[in-house]
Amino acid sequence: MISTRGRYAIRIMIDLAEQDSDKYIPLKEIAARQEISKKYLEIIVKDLVAGGIIVGASGKGGGYKLCRKPNEYTVGEILELMEGTISPVACLTEKNNNCPRKGICQTLPMWSEYDKLVHEFFYHKKLSDLVKEKNL
Known part of the structure; x- marks a missing residue:
């Protein structure tokens, strides 16, 4: 399940992309447009900045603002930054790929197929696909 952190991060990214601006957009304005607590957004944007997908300026x-053009971001990279792995089961994550049951697990092919579908969906979906067209 995708948490509010992941969902709100995508909404922040869409909002920034829709501003189509080289100017910095105040968090207060984003919070008002998105109807999300500014305090909660402060936590999320901190992670987005630390992950290098947006930049911030104080004062x-x-x-x-975005670091790149909206068509250069994938939803998958945003979600994984905020949520960690989007793999459905632990044995498919990079850290746990040495599962001792790997050779005999009857469900692994199903989970692998599902993981591939989810990964391809989110990594082929661009931020620009979610933005209301304004000159992207």
């Missing part, structure tokens, strides 16, 4: 004229 007068400060706020946040």
